[in-house]
Amino acid sequence: MRPGKRAQARRERPSTYTPAPGRRFNVGDRVVIKHAFPPGHRRTPYYIRGKEGVIERICGAFPNPEEVAYGFDGEPAKVLYRVRFKQNHVWPDYKGPARDIIEMEIFEHWLVPASGRAKPARLPQRND
Amino acid sequence: MSDKPVNKGPHDLGGTAAGPIDTTDHGMKFWEKQANALRNTLTHKKILRVDELRRAAEDLGDQYYKLAYFERTTMALRTLLLEKGFITEAELKARMAEVRARFDVPAAAASPGRKDAGR
Numbered sequence: 001m002r003p004g005k006r007a008q009a010r011r012e013r014p015s016t017y018t019p020a021p022g023r024r025f026n027v028g029d030r031v032v033i034k035h036a037f038p039p040g041h042r043r044t045p046y047y048i049r050g051k052e053g054v055i056e057r058i059c060g061a062f063p064n065p066e067e068v069a070y071g072f073d074g075e076p077a078k079v080l081y082r083v084r085f086k087q088n089h090v091w092p093d094y095k096g097p098a099r100d101i102i103e104m105e106i107f108e109h110w111l112v113p114a115s116g117r118a119k120p121a122r123l124p125q126r127n128d
Numbered sequence: 129m130s131d132k133p134v135n136k137g138p139h140d141l142g143g144t145a146a147g148p149i150d151t152t153d154h155g156m157k158f159w160e161k162q163a164n165a166l167r168n169t170l171t172h173k174k175i176l177r178v179d180e181l182r183r184a185a186e187d188l189g190d191q192y193y194k195l196a197y198f199e200r201t202t203m204a205l206r207t208l209l210l211e212k213g214f215i216t217e218a219e220l221k222a223r224m225a226e227v228r229a230r231f232d233v234p235a236a237a238a239s240p241g242r243k244d245a246g247r
Contacts, residue, residue, distance in 0.1 A: 037134040041183035046136050047143040069183035071212075091143070 020061040020079040023108065029055045030114035031083060033106060041069035044110045052114050053085040059105055066107075079108040138192035139185070160198040167205055176208050184208055 025031060035050035043065050059082055063074025087100040094100070156164070170176045184204035185192065192200060209215050 037136075039135045041179065041186060042135075042137070045142045046133060046140045065179040068177050069179040071180060074179075 020058055023058060023061075023079040025055050025058075025079075025081060025108070025111060025113075027055050027057060031055060031081075031111040032114045033083075034110050034112060041066055044106055045104070048085070048090065048104065048106075051085055051090055053083040056082045056084040056103055062107075064107065064109075080105050081108065081111065083111075137186040138189060139182075156198075163198055163202045163205065167201060170205075175212075175214075176205070180208055181205065184211075 030052060031054070032052045033044060033049050037046075037049070059080040061077035061079050064078045065074065068074040082103050082105050084101050084103045086098070087096060087102055088094040088098055090102055167176075167181070171178055171181070181201065181204045184207040185200050187207070188195065188200060188203060191203075195203065206220070210217060210220070
């Protein structure tokens with residue numbers, strides 16, 4: 001590969017900040033991860049299912065890896081979000097400071113809007 | 129929870145006791161480098177996708193942690209090449225016998241799928 005070609009190839013790929021029009025959620029929205037246990041290649045860790053978090057950023061739209069894993073093209077692309085969770089919510093016996101968080105990237109089809117009254121966690125302002 | 133969680137893959141370890149982490153550099157054996165090169169070439173050419181390799185590795189189930197990393201990824205590669213019809217089981221067997229004979233590999237030599245392999 002010629003010098004610079006690799007960098008060029010990288011630019012042509014969707015960036016991690018690709019706007020994803022038609023998405024269901026925005027930064028600051030509260031979401032619950034689906035409490036579902038389907039078989040197959042799933043990109044959502046077991047321990048986070050059923051937990052509630054806040055959308056921290058929109059990563060972009062990507063071919064659905066849960067379909068690509070079985071030889072399909074993964075289209076239409078699914079919107080990927082970075083979701084922020086409080087550690088002491090994810091792990092009930094968590095011993096660390098209450099401000100500790102964990103973030104992970106989760107596809108839209110794993111997210112449902114959260115109901116309830118609690119205010120969303122404070123998030124940095126981002127333009128997506 | 130005493131029951132085995134439903135449809136939890138062997139790769140999905142979050143929240144389970146991990147024990148000490150082995151941080152020694154084990155380097156790469158010759159066959160591991162070759163297997164890596166083959167896997168990288170096939171994914172680069174879009175013949176295989178990394179998601180397919182992950183799926184095939186996760187489908188190893190209880191075998192997943194009995195195998196070393198490169199054994200696991202090579203088993204996944206084998207599964208996909210058979211699945212996509214690039215090779216047949218018979219061709220693979222014949223070729224392995226041929227290569228084994230050519231190199232006069234002792235029975236206990238390191239090979240994918242053998243945990244008792246001499247290291």
